[in-house]
Amino acid sequence: MSDPSTRPAVRAFRAALFPTLAGYRREWLRRDLLAGATAGAVVIPQAMAYATIADLPVQAGLYTCMVPMLVYAALGGSRAMSVSTTSTIATLTATTLVSAGVTAGSDDIPRDLITLTLLVGLILLIARLLRLGGLVEVINRPTIIGIQIGVGATVAVGQLPKLLGERGDPTGEGFFAGVEAAVVALPQANPATIMLSAASIAVLLLMKRFLPRVPAPLIVVAGGIVLAAAGVLQPAGVELIAPVPQGLPVPALPSLEHIGALLPGALAIAVMAFLESAAVARGIRKPGEPPVDSNRELFATAAANIVGSAFSTLPAAGGFSQSAVNQNAGARSQVAALVTVALAVLVGLFLGPVLSLLPQATLASLVFVAVIGLIDVRAIVLVWRISKRDFWIALTTAVIGLVAGLLVAVAAGVLITLLLVLLALSKVRLQVDRRTPDTAVVTLGGGLFTANAEATERAALDRLREEEGIRVVVLDAAVLNDVSVTVIETFQDLDRELAEAGVSLRLAGLEPAVAEVLGRTRWFRGLVAEQRVFRTVDDAVAGETAGDGRG
Structure with missing residues (x-):
């Protein structure tokens, strides 16, 4: 008969309550006290x-x-x-x-x-x-530093009376x-x-x-x-x-x-x-x-x-x-x-x-x-030395906290952060290499999202127009671990643009999960049927098909 303490429900209960006591040693008790x-x-x-x-x-x-x-x-x-x-x-x-x-x-x-x-x-x-x-x-x-400066200055002044x-105590009034x-x-x-x-x-x-x-x-x-x-x-x-x-x-x-x-x-x-x-x-x-x-x-x-x-x-x-x-x-x-x-x-x-x-x-x-x-001067100086942009973000958040209030500062901090995330996502990251006289490889250097998909397509087409004699473009998509409808439509549009210029698009390095999502579209199934999906970039450059890229 099995020990009740080894049952999954018992183990789950122990893990849920007081998880820091797992593996507790008697000699720790004196220190904890x-x-x-x-x-x-x-x-x-x-x-x-x-x-x-x-x-x-x-x-x-x-x-x-x-x-x-x-x-x-x-x-x-x-x-x-x-x-x-x-x-x-x-x-x-x-x-x-x-x-x-x-x-x-x-x-x-x-x-x-x-x-x-x-x-x-x-x-x-x-x-x-x-x-x-x-x-x-x-x-x-930097946003947290700015909020902390606003809190520190507001509360410190509020304690003076x-x-x-x-x-x-006027702290809550600003x-x-x-x-x-x-x-x-x-x-x-x-x-x-x-x-x-x-x-x-x-x-x-x-x-x-x-x-x-x-x-x-x-x-x-x-x-x-x-x-x-x-x-x-x-x-x-x-x-x-x-x-x-x-x-x-x-x-x-x-x-x-x-x-x-x-x-x-x-x-x-x-x-x-x-x-x-x-x-x-x-x-x-x-x-x-x-x-x-x-x-x-x-x-x-x-x-x-x-x-x-x-x-x-x-x-x-x-x-x-x-x-x-x-x-x-x-x-x-x-x-x-x-x-x-x-x-x-x-x-x-x-x-x-x-x-x-x-x-x-x-x-x-x-x-x-x-x-x-909370007014950490060392942190402010360090941010100034590392990144002037981050310094101004911290300073802006702090000023908002002092002028408009701390609730507004927190909201502004969240919005600033989201803006920075969107700016980071909108960056185009790609590299174009000429592998053979008629073949170019476009390597994606980061994920594709709604914010940067169209800009990435335009950048790829502009770079490819600078190359003469290109008949085949291999898109190295190994970096992608997820795709959205917008990204799929971008791939389709890139394929059409290249086809009109007499250039064939090949996909390489797709993760199985990404290939599975793409496989739900008629366009991708057409690429597979035309043997334009490859496991590796080298296979795609050589034109040696190795299945549908889902393996």
Whole structure:
């Protein structure tokens, strides 16, 4: 009798749930426990700070460290990726809520956040069902750099009022609204808040530079809470965050009031969520680990958002900084993420009153330092050195983000990428060689598509007209692995043009799948009957038929 564990259904179930535990070794457990605790010390205060970017209660960020992270740990394929919210996602969330007319800023999480996170998850799920994992990743690196610059500048400026002692957060209203709010806040700046902000930022930057393994966010948060508990800050006018409720998130229903207004933002967030997750998963993958499956990551990110939405979480994605902390601390599997989840649950159950002592300026400092890192000067300089075109793409996307808003910047980034793809597809790639006095070989250097088929035909005919005495043209189509109706019609038109000039067209090197599609046309069957289809170019030049090219 066979072992039940070897049955295909059981193996499939094991592969679907907790795939990073496959081949798990006992000696990895200590590293995972340490990594999960270390990452939790960074990601939990960071996620709470990111919630304030969207003017949401800090518990929304805390909840995002529980449910989405747990779901991804069960379904995702990256061993060390930590999934909660990111500065980019939080900023787009803020912009979306503001543009939809959703009023946040109260002590309660608005139900429209549930709707937004659910929409993001559903869009990602639809993309997964359509197997668009690879398509989303065509957005090029310069576009991402530009969006990150827009996010970094917008959020950094938006935090200035809080760093100066004001509670307002104009991040969702755009870069220039943030500049205006900072200028307005200057006359009312609180000296004690400024000192706390400056000290917090200095500690974060210095520890990142000289003590990278120490969880600086946890140190800064603990320091702010200790000062508040000692009664030093409140008499000096330093604002604390809103009270944090003690307990775990409870299921809630979405609101349908602003669903139409939230949809464009949800689409932009979904694109960025998957781009960030895919980039992080690939960036932290170590040699020897299983390759990153884009469609699997798409499904895992979709599920994390759909399930998370029911528990009032922010839209979730893989974060590079927290994932890097996780990996550098020795994470070998998603067990580390489960440890972080457990830590977040403990914080929610027991530390609500303690977190309520957190100064607003301390959270703003965490956000400020995190988003300033998005303005990657080295990456900009490198892009400038490599490609001026890519530099201007990055700069254009960044300017659009600052002037027209981040949602428009994401849409512009997608359109720019699609335009670049179309330009690449429209390029003509062919070579014409004279093999014998009366025979020329036209070799295709790339695929044929609607965008470049007609231009390729014209280029081939122009080159052939320059050759005298040509009676036979061999089309080397070995590079083709797919053909469309447009491409087939182009072949037919090329055959007619050459025939009118007294030149015979021969096809060579066709892939079996391509030959099968062509075989559905009367024109190609005629070529086969006339013995004008060959397996190799040499056979075609020699005129030695070797079947119909389908072998």
